[in-house]
Amino acid sequence: MDLHSLKALNKERRNRRAAILMTELESGTDRIVREGDAIPGELGEAVKKAFRTGISTGVTVDGTAYFLMVALPKPRLVVVGAVHISQSLAPMAKVAGFDMEIIDPRTAFATAERFPDVPLHADWPEPVLAERPLDPYCALAAVTHDPKIDDFALKAALDAGCFYVGALGSRKTHAGRVKRLLEAGATDEQIARIHAPIGLDIGAISPQEIAVAILAEIVQVFRSRGVAGVEKGKAA
Amino acid sequence: MSLNTLDESRDPLAIAEEWMEAGRDVAIATVIETWGSAPRPAGSHLVIDADGNFHGSVSGGCVEGAVVTEAMDVIGDGKARMLEFGVADETAWRVGLSCGGRIKVYVEKLG
Known part of the structure; x- marks a missing residue:
């Protein structure tokens, strides 16, 4: 060599x-x-x-x-929102081989008691992502429901070319989000890359099931990188 | 908290670079192909120096000894070698894979 x-x-x-x-x-x-x-x-x-x-x-x-x-770099999963879904997602992501971390400035949510085994940043996405930049081998899931917290992270993930960008919320919520992101300078191509509503459509209802749907979607997107037509299709 | 990139103290290829920088002669063994229930996948590395120090793994312990011996020859004459291990070998009892798999290992000198 x-x-x-x-x-x-x-x-x-x-x-x-x-x-x-x-x-x-x-x-x-x-x-x-x-x-x-x-x-x-x-x-x-x-x-x-x-x-x-x-x-x-x-x-x-x-x-x-x-x-x-x-x-290949080890895929990272950055979750914005220390919510119920994230509590289920953390152990599952670890099992699936993703380095997961959580960002949430709301200190009542981002506590070590609620998240004992996952790196937790009780701060706004802007300073955290400045220090720990996103890259194409990162997935970002925004699940706070709060535009003040989610929007900056979503735009940063799109600009960094994260292989997966997902956002929690109904189609109506997403329409408002799209409007804000376009105003923030996102392109139509970038908007089209956002997975919203988040997660594969498996009929998930509980936060635990939504976590399954999100992780499944992340795996699907990761394993179909660069394969035209597969990303939007059904899971293999 | 820094970003998790390379585990410099345990990553075989990072160690190979470090050893080389320190003036040591280094060989790299790489699993090229596996059949059956081989313990380590293709792309796994073992790095070896001229004194027989080694780091990493190509089989989870079954054939490392034999690979290290060959690697010291590779360091000596600079010629890469392709090694094959498996239970079908004549040498199975000495350096075979107990799991029943077979592996092909490419050993080359660094530099």
Whole structure:
């Protein structure tokens, strides 16, 4: 392995960016591939699939054997709102492999008693997200119902290219939210990326069930990144 | 609270970089392919130095000893090697995988 390749790979990993170390096994030469790099043909398809699944794999193209060592950042789930739904979401997100944290400036909600096992920021989203910036390997779920708290975080998530942006509230609530976000400078494409009402439609009623629906939707979106037509479809 | 990126003290590839910076000769072993119930997935790493110090895992303990020995040869002559382990091996009793799986491990020198 080339030392420069290793350093470049580790740099991408430290900066929470996805990268693949592509090694030609016969010669031992390797190179770093970043998401969006243009690689034609069959090899390009294998690279795309590796980025999507996060599974390292060998691939042979035209008689040449390659190994694709894929390093994806661990997905983070940032939840705005220390509410009942979040209490159920926290342990489930952990089991599903997401690093979850909660932001809520309302200190009556954001207490360690209510959330013993999850990083909790009892502050407004603006200062918290300035210190802990969102990125494309983050999901953001805004569940406070309060525009004063949710809106800034939603706009920040859209601007950061978070792979998932969801907002709690009825269609009517969402219509008002869309109006405010457009006024705040969001584009129509960004608005279309918001999942609202939040969660897969599984008929969820209780906060616990809504948490299931949200997590399922996040997994679905994460595992269909870059696959046209799948994101809006039914779960596999 | 800092963002959770790399666990520098435990991540094999971060350790490989650190060892190299410290002037040590390093080999990296990577699981390339697995069949059956292999304990560690493709892309898992073991990093080894010339003195046989190692970090990480390619099999959860079954074949690390054999990989370390080969890796020291790789550090010596600089030539990458492809190793295969599995219960079908003649050497199964010594360095086979007790789980019944098979793995292919690529060992290369860093630098």
